[in-house]
Amino acid sequence: MKKGDDDPHTWLNEHGDYLYRFAMSRLHNEELAADMLQETLLAGWKGFDRFAGQSTIRTWLVGILKHKIIDHIRREIRGRNLNEAIENDPTSAYFNANGSWSEAPNAWKENPEDLFSNEQFNKTLESCIDKLPEKQQLVFRMRDISGEDTQTTCKTCDVTTTHLHVLLHRARLALRICLNIHWFGKGSAS
Amino acid sequence: MKHACKEVSKLASDSLDRPLSFFERLKFKLHLSMCGHCRDFDSNITLIHNITEMMHATDYGQTRLSEQQRKRLHDSLNSSIE
Numbered sequence: 001m002k003k004g005d006d007d008p009h010t011w012l013n014e015h016g017d018y019l020y021r022f023a024m025s026r027l028h029n030e031e032l033a034a035d036m037l038q039e040t041l042l043a044g045w046k047g048f049d050r051f052a053g054q055s056t057i058r059t060w061l062v063g064i065l066k067h068k069i070i071d072h073i074r075r076e077i078r079g080r081n082l083n084e085a086i087e088n089d090p091t092s093a094y095f096n097a098n099g100s101w102s103e104a105p106n107a108w109k110e111n112p113e114d115l116f117s118n119e120q121f122n123k124t125l126e127s128c129i130d131k132l133p134e135k136q137q138l139v140f141r142m143r144d145i146s147g148e149d150t151q152t153t154c155k156t157c158d159v160t161t162t163h164l165h166v167l168l169h170r171a172r173l174a175l176r177i178c179l180n181i182h183w184f185g186k187g188s189a190s
Numbered sequence: 191m192k193h194a195c196k197e198v199s200k201l202a203s204d205s206l207d208r209p210l211s212f213f214e215r216l217k218f219k220l221h222l223s224m225c226g227h228c229r230d231f232d233s234n235i236t237l238i239h240n241i242t243e244m245m246h247a248t249d250y251g252q253t254r255l256s257e258q259q260r261k262r263l264h265d266s267l268n269s270s271i272e
Contacts, residue, residue: 008267016260021250028245034259041263042270091196099196105231112240125241143207144239147246150207161208169203172235179238 006048008041015058026069026146040065077134094173108184128178136171202232206239
């Protein structure tokens, strides 16, 4: 072990930007990414005796950071005390008994590039995601917002691949309706 | 054919996460060719998916901690570690 290996200030100097970029790529939020970095450096310092030296310091810190980010997402969702009482199939709300649409979807005219760079749209999307029930929100955030692969998402959220796809289907049905009401429906009500 | 919308909405969602089997794809494409509502649903959720893909495809390669953030982090380390 070389000098400075156990010093979080050295970690910050040498790996700070790298870890920050990693956090940004998952969270897309500067303040939050810096907070996660801080928690990571502290956790690393407190748990340094568990660093076995089998990987580099950077790899070890990235491992801690990953956990911190997932913990954060979980905490955020739990904190909102979402109502997920009805565990029967929520998709039935979107369809008639014969499986046809109870409220037919309609075409959205805007293109993804414009929406992506529209701050107001991003806020609307975020508030719609916030309204999803806990488990749906967790898998949607991990899979679609953080861009984790199926395997990682399943493992972290403790669901099977089949269940993951069921949850994502429900999340997308709900998000589509929410965005239709709060964004795409605007101005076309006349 | 309408009875299949619920099932087809699942295929539309699944197609964003896994490759559909040959028969699933056949059923999906055939249904979409006849059902405008499902075509709209498919394009709506694909649009949402494309936007989230842009989010995590954002290149943070040039992103760095600002001097202010870096100083704040050093300071908070100092006060936590003493």
